[in-house]
Amino acid sequence: MAAIRLTNSRRKLWIMGAVAAAVLAAGAGVTVLASKGDEGKKPEEKKAETVLEFVPTEVVAPKRVSMPGLIEFSGPLVAPGTVIVRAKSAGSLLNLSVAEGSRVKAGQVLGQIDLEELRYRIAERSAALESARAQLDQTERHYKASQGLAAQNFIAATALDSSRAAMEAARAQMLAARAQLDTSQVSLRQAALIAPISGIVAKRHALPGEKLAPEQQILSIVDLSRLELAGLVGTHEVGRLKPGMVVQVRVEGVEAPVEARIARIAPAAEPGTRSIGVTLELSNREESLRAGQYALARVQLPDETQRLSLPETALSSSGGQEQVWMIENGALVRRIVTTGRRDVREGRVEILQGLNEQAQVLGARFDNLRDGAKATVVQAKSKPAKLASAADQAGASKHKSN
Structure with missing residues (x-):
């Protein structure tokens, strides 16, 4: 009986060893086959590459539009009809019959x-x-x-x-x-x-009883019926302006824009700048505006040319150059572009070089984009396109292994 049990035990050990050897051999074979199957592949091909997905609303195409020019400059309103009443001889100021804010007429005794x-x-x-x-x-x-x-x-x-x-x-x-x-x-x-002119007393410079010297200031009188706005325009833009052009002026404290006209343009640029002075004239018959109010002038210049343009949000800057990201042949491509006019009201920028009308351009700015990354446009998605993070890629790998 003892001999029989010994024989059976040895048989069981032999069977278990054979099974283990078979399993090891099979695993080794799988490993060898897997190694042979991966031979010839590059490291970047072994790693699964993320494909960026964008919805149609995130992709725009350049289109041709007219882009009216806009020239802006600002400054305070000035009353050119301002005079200062001075003492023409030495003497004591006996009285002044007008106060600040008083309206006077030409020839009136002050x-x-x-x-x-x-x-x-x-x-x-x-x-x-x-x-x-x-x-x-x-x-x-x-x-x-x-x-x-x-x-x-x-x-x-x-x-x-x-x-x-x-x-x-x-x-x-x-x-x-x-x-x-x-x-x-x-x-x-x-x-x-x-009073030499009709207007409003702006300021009294002397008081009754004061001893006056020749040419000493006594009163300032302002004529508000005509105001002016002076500003500086770049030398590259002033050639598009002409005297008599209509200009819309926004005055602080006034809701509706005020119409003005270009009165004169300086013949030379200001020293040390590349700007030329432009003066506007505003009619103020009702005297609703006051000298010293801050105003912003906007000159609209019509455009008869259809220009290739993109939304401002599609452009970004890198190294002093303007660029866009576009999808070309299923991959992201960073393209340097040359821009021209800008339509601030419509939020568009003229593209002079770098794109054609068939280009697919990302209409918004995305972070961490990589040139050459796989990208595609899908019909719908739940969240905006973005680069997969390291945590997302790790989670996806873990899901596949399960």
Whole structure:
């Protein structure tokens, strides 16, 4: 009995060993076959490559549209009809009959200055003129008498010449005295505080009782019926502007745009810049606008050419160059493009070089795109296209292994 059990035990061990050897042989064979099947493949071919999927709304095609030009510049409104009333003579400011914000008319009396000193000067110069006139009369009588004596040879010719010279000098002195009197009288007329234009008193620079010096500022008067807006336009764009062109102006605090016209264009660029001054004129008959308000001018330039364009969102910048991402032959391609005009209102950019009308361009900016990556356009998808992360790829590998 003992011998039989020993024989059976050895038989079982032999059978189990044979089975194990067979399993190992089969596994080795599978491994060898797998190794032979992978021979000749590149490493990147062994790894499953992710295919990026985009929906049709994420892909755009360049299209031809007209792109009206837009030139913008801004600045404060200025009232060119602004005058400053100054004191034409020294004196004390007795009173001012107008306040800031008061409306005045041309020729209206604005105040009064004590001009006693000027009146005394006029009286003095009037007396000097009378003295010079009397001196001239005397020299003229002497000259006539000298002429009679010279005709009778009672005096020498040189004496007659001296008499004539004295008469001419007296006449010159009289003319000088008259000119000085006229100057003082003009100063007296101008010294009166009279409004030179119709408008609104913007500011009072002096107060009653203050001692004024000649040419000292007293009042500022502004005519708001006409305003101007001055701005700078690049030299590459100013050639498209002409005097008389209609311009839409947005003024702060005013909802509707205001129409203006180009009044003048500077003949030369500003020193140190590549910009030329452009001045607009705004009619403000109702005086609804005020000087100093900030305004933005927009000049619309029509375009008769159909230009190849893309949405602004399709372009990005890299290394100082503008680029787009496009799908070509089932792969992503980064393409450098040359751009032209920009339509800010429509959000489109002109493409001068780099694309044709059949190109499939990504209409939005995506992160981590790689040139040459597989890509396709599908009809529908649940979320925007993006590069699969390392975690997503690891999860997919684990799912396949299960």
